[in-house]
Amino acid sequence: MTPEEALGADVLGSAARTIGEMPEEAVQSKFAQLQQMRGARTEREIIRQQAEADSLEGDEAAYQAGLMHEKSDLKKAARWYRAAAVNDFPGASLQLAKVLAMLAEEHYAKGETHAGEALIEEASDWCVKACAAGEFVEGEAEAFDLMEELNARLDPDFRRPGPGSRSPAAGQCTRGGLTKVIAMPNDAMEEHLKSCGSCKAEQADRAATGASASASR
Amino acid sequence: MAHRSKQDGDERGAQARLSMGSQEEFFTRYWPRLVRFLITQASNHSLAEEVAGDTFLKAWDRWDDLLTYERPDSWLFKVALRELRRQEAKARTRDSLAEDRTGNMADLQGTALTDDWVADNFALTAAIRTLPRRQAEVVACMLLGYSTRETAEILGVSEGTARSHLSRAAGKLRVLLTDAELPGVARKDPS
Numbered sequence: 001m002t003p004e005e006a007l008g009a010d011v012l013g014s015a016a017r018t019i020g021e022m023p024e025e026a027v028q029s030k031f032a033q034l035q036q037m038r039g040a041r042t043e044r045e046i047i048r049q050q051a052e053a054d055s056l057e058g059d060e061a062a063y064q065a066g067l068m069h070e071k072s073d074l075k076k077a078a079r080w081y082r083a084a085a086v087n088d089f090p091g092a093s094l095q096l097a098k099v100l101a102m103l104a105e106e107h108y109a110k111g112e113t114h115a116g117e118a119l120i121e122e123a124s125d126w127c128v129k130a131c132a133a134g135e136f137v138e139g140e141a142e143a144f145d146l147m148e149e150l151n152a153r154l155d156p157d158f159r160r161p162g163p164g165s166r167s168p169a170a171g172q173c174t175r176g177g178l179t180k181v182i183a184m185p186n187d188a189m190e191e192h193l194k195s196c197g198s199c200k201a202e203q204a205d206r207a208a209t210g211a212s213a214s215a216s217r
Numbered sequence: 218m219a220h221r222s223k224q225d226g227d228e229r230g231a232q233a234r235l236s237m238g239s240q241e242e243f244f245t246r247y248w249p250r251l252v253r254f255l256i257t258q259a260s261n262h263s264l265a266e267e268v269a270g271d272t273f274l275k276a277w278d279r280w281d282d283l284l285t286y287e288r289p290d291s292w293l294f295k296v297a298l299r300e301l302r303r304q305e306a307k308a309r310t311r312d313s314l315a316e317d318r319t320g321n322m323a324d325l326q327g328t329a330l331t332d333d334w335v336a337d338n339f340a341l342t343a344a345i346r347t348l349p350r351r352q353a354e355v356v357a358c359m360l361l362g363y364s365t366r367e368t369a370e371i372l373g374v375s376e377g378t379a380r381s382h383l384s385r386a387a388g389k390l391r392v393l394l395t396d397a398e399l400p401g402v403a404r405k406d407p408s
Contacts, residue, residue: 015338016360022249022334031244034270038277046278053275056299060373087299088306090351090374134349134382 059089066095074103085126094130097123101150102195105174109197124150149174173198226364233290240277247293248273250361253334254294257345257357259301260321262328268304272297288370294361295371298354321346344393352386355379 041049066080078099084092100123107116127147130136153174173196193199236246251272255265276283276293283289325343329336345353351372358368369379 012341012356012360015334015341016362018334018337019253019360020246020250022332024245027245027248030248030270031241034244034273037270038274041274049271049275050278052271052300053279053296056296056303059299059303063373086306088302088350089299090354090372091378132349134351134385 059084059087059092063089063092063095066092066099070095070099074099074106078103085129088133090133091135093126093133094135097127097130097150098146100126101146101174104153106195109195120150120153223364223366226367229290229362229367230288233288237284237289240280243276243289244273247290249334251293251297253332254357254361255297255301256325256328256332256335257342257360258298258350258353260305261324264301264304268297268301272300288367291367291371294358295373298371302350340394344390347393348386348389352382352389355382356386356390359383 062080062083066077066084069077069080078096081092081096081099085096100119104116104119104123107113107119124147127150131147174192232246236243248269252266252269255269256262259265259268272293275296276289283292286292322343325335325339325346329339335342345356348356351374354372355368358371363371365376365379365383368383369376372379374382
């Protein structure tokens with residue numbers, strides 16, 4: 001779809017044709033005003049403004065660093081994504097939410113419930129912010145799943161082991177359980193299975209069920 | 218709006234570089250575009266104008282660098298938008314996640330009294346302000362005549378992402394612009 005088809009040339013055409021038009025007098029007066037302001041700045045103001053302009057490029061660099069670390073070091077990835085997300089860099093808040101949810105899972109797997117809960121809460125906040133900004137473009141369904149899952153995980157009953165649970169970790173999978181995990185790409189699945197106690201328990205359950213079914217045949 | 222090819226992009230780049238003949242020339246060409254671009258994105262007109270002014274000060278401070286840029290216009294819009302988003306992010310609190318651009322219709326009415334372009338395109342400007350930030354950004358870049366490739370470069374996203382935002386924005390804009398409930402146009406008093 002071309003931009004013209006998407007927006008309709010007629011709808012935005014006249015606005016686009018005239019957006020650069022402004023009475024010369026108004027432009028000249030603003031130019032003179034800004035030139036005057038420029039001359040009146042202190043050394044400190046000049047340095048601050050230059051530093052500001054330089055640091056704007058840092059948001060994109062932070063986002064890229066987050067992407068780079070996502071596969072190898074979740075903590076570093078979260079730190080970089082957070083640096084970009086606090087300045088509302090496109091995509092950073094959603095990526096941060098995902099990384100924080102994965103980090104939380106690592107804490108839960110080690111039995112560090114409080115740390116896990118704190119991370120889930122932060123992930124949920126960033127997810128809401130991403131939603132408000134309209135970030136959900138690529139993998140939209142995945143993002144909404146994530147949000148739903150984070151909300152569910154903030155429910156105090158979520159981590160209470162149910163009757164017949166083989167492990168306290170059962171029911172805690174961030175990806176919605178083994179069935180969904182198996183549908184993921186192989187790399188992602190293997191990575192997830194390394195750290196998810198819930199999936200390991202479910203796998204063991206399935207293996208046990210399969211073994212008893214074979215035995216009964 | 219019918220100019221979207223790579224050739225047109227090159228032409229826009231050439232025009233931008235030509236306007237770098239003097240700071241005044243560059244300002245004359247891009248001030249109206251920049252301030253209106255920001256009006257469609259900001260919660261209020263004064264913030265838009267302040268950020269636009271600051272961006273030109275930054276541009277003049279690094280004028281020699283800018284002269285060597287392939288697309289000095291892209292730099293201008295990119296820096297202004299990042300600065301605006303930073304300022305808004307600082308001001309936003311957890312309790313006010315709803316996009317405040319939507320609520321500030323009085324500000325837009327006031328802007329229309331001093332800016333004919335806003336008055337003439339009031340419904341459109343109001344509609345863009347109701348879009349989620351990422352979608353509003355893409356639409357505003359399209360208003361400036363940029364292709365999706367140029368838009369993606371300004372926003373720091375992939376072309377695919379820009380296209381997806383645009384597609385979603387288009388659907389919402391079609392509904393918004395045919396909605397009878399849209400606010401009326403505030404006209405400047407000709408006297």
